[in-house]
Amino acid sequence: MSESNSRPSILVNGQISEDAWRSVDDESPVPSEGDVIVSLARWQRDRPELGDRLGRTAVRLDPEHSGRELADAFDALDMIVVDFPKFTDGRGYTIARRLREQLGWRKALRAQGDVLPDQVFFMQRCGFDVLALRADKSLETAQRALSAFSVSYQGAADDPRPLYRRRPEGVVRSARAS
């Protein structure tokens, strides 16, 4: 993503919040203060310098990444960002679940790019807690969409248990009773 401060609001844990983060491209100097997002390439190139900042630092992953690239950097990072260049490209959902469920990332996980209200329910289930919607999209619509479903069959990052491990014990209804 290009650097921008045109997106004033994001959803953080479902609440509309100011976006304090700013993206810095690979060639521009990184300010020592303030919260910045850099690319994975920049992180790998300038890690010592970036690790020394006063402000918070986040790394942006692209769809072709797996999430494993950052497994040894969890302590140094404050947030991981997954970019969705096109909303029809679903690789970012897998990256998110791997970060949350297999690699154990506990801090903020942000979806950005072509993030639309009708994707946020699934994004939240896959472990994204920060949703930077595309600038022209309604945060209120997205907020509503977060509760589109009150029950899900599968386990995911929000709850690893599938529905069959959440059912009360002994609820085995007869199929032909009705």
Added chain:
Amino acid sequence: MYRYDEHDATIIRERVAQFHDQVARRLSGEISENEFKPLRLQNGLYMQLHAYMLRVAVPYGWLSSAQLHRLAHVARTWDKGYGHLSTRQNVQYNWPALEDVPKILAALAEVEMHAVQTSGNCIRNTTSDHFAGVAREELEDPRPYCELIRQWSTFHPEFAALPRKFKIAVTGSPRDRAAVQIHDIGIRIVENEAGERGFEILVGGGLGRTPRIARSIRDFLPKADLLSYLEAILRVYNEQGRRDNKYKARIKILVDALGVDAFREAVEAEWAEIKDGAMKLTDEELARVAKHFEPPAYESLEGGDALLAGKKLSPNRRFAAWLESNVEPHKVPGYAAVVITVKSPGRPPGDITADHMDAVAELAERFGFGEIVITHRQNLCIPDVRIDQLEALWAELDALALGEANYFRATDIIACPGLDYCSLANARSIPVAQRLTERLHKLERLEGVGELTINISGCINACGHHHVGNIGVLGIDKQGEEFYQLMLGGSSAEDASLGKILGPAIPSDEIVDAVDRVLDAYLSLRNDGERFLDCVRRVGTRSFKERVYV
């Protein structure tokens, strides 16, 4: 059959509300058509040449009579009085208005139905054997596993934006009526040397521009690991499947590119990380779902096979032929499974009127246990009919013009919508199917030729499964003229194979004669009792070519 509990009902109710809201935002302009497209597709709404098409999910083809009545109601109220049975056991409506779709979905939800994930780049409705639970040679009923897959795949948060559509089929029988080898994932219930039941997993089958027979990546998967293993396959596909070219985006292309061994290794590595987690199926869950498919209250009946054999000697030739072609042996003595073909002269293959839906639903109540199955070959099946009531059932079907004796016969044609409806097609399919049916429908011809499948596609996307028809017909466009290519020797059964092109494409007005000559060639080349497919395999296409291109 599976009945919803409160969770299933809640999910579908919330889905109706969600889509209602999405349609409203589309109509108000808040969502662009481009953004709306995947949303409507994952709700079964497809844009065709003239109008929207709505594809309703029929999980593994199974319907209650109440559900079939409701499908008839939808056809009458919001469509033109008919629907269409698809090769993946779903029901399609060709003429709904967008603003009516939320109403249709609400009407379907009342009878535990929906259109979830019947289109779009997601995991589609799981298909299966239409004789599931009743086939005599079946190892185990596949429906509980289909239902487990349905629940796992419904609104799966990770797999809603796959590179391309994804289709899974399951068979519990060594005779494959579910075409598992032409699916993205094919699942066979098998028994290992220790006598335990589990699954063989095949991947990478499919038709379209790059037809492939699926390859086995695991001989035996314990039952408890079914969903975690599927999740591992889907994860490898979601991350590594191509997204730059929609014709190279199916999993078969990935399996080709990596090689089946490297693909298997990638799946096994992903699976190792999740197999012992919360996805492992519990005995309680397996039992809970299986309970929905317990056998109905069969009576204990005398006679059985001998009674059926006796009825085949009936002086009523049409009834006897119907028993031969449309009636399948059953697990339970005294019962049979009955296929009702909806194909006869004048009808587009797979189309069924609302009146016929109602009539079949009612017959299923009177002669069966109120259950109807949609078959992969676009027909209907009543799975449990008493042998001593077959004649009465046939008489009623015959009075409805549904008593055709042509299941797996030359006129039981699969055809895609073709150029009459579809914006992708190069040539028409339905009129060719109708002309062939007109030519071949006489009982002597059907009986003389015996078991045969003819599959027709209007373009290389192969929705009519032409590669796996015993006779495949592919429509192509030659400078604005409709031509048809003939293929012989395809099969989607347990002996799956892709047909071979017979020769140069044939103009539309000669294609029916050409198919007729293929059948004449078969009759002169066959050995005693040899099926068409076996004959083609034995003698090769050359002997046919000589007799067809004269």
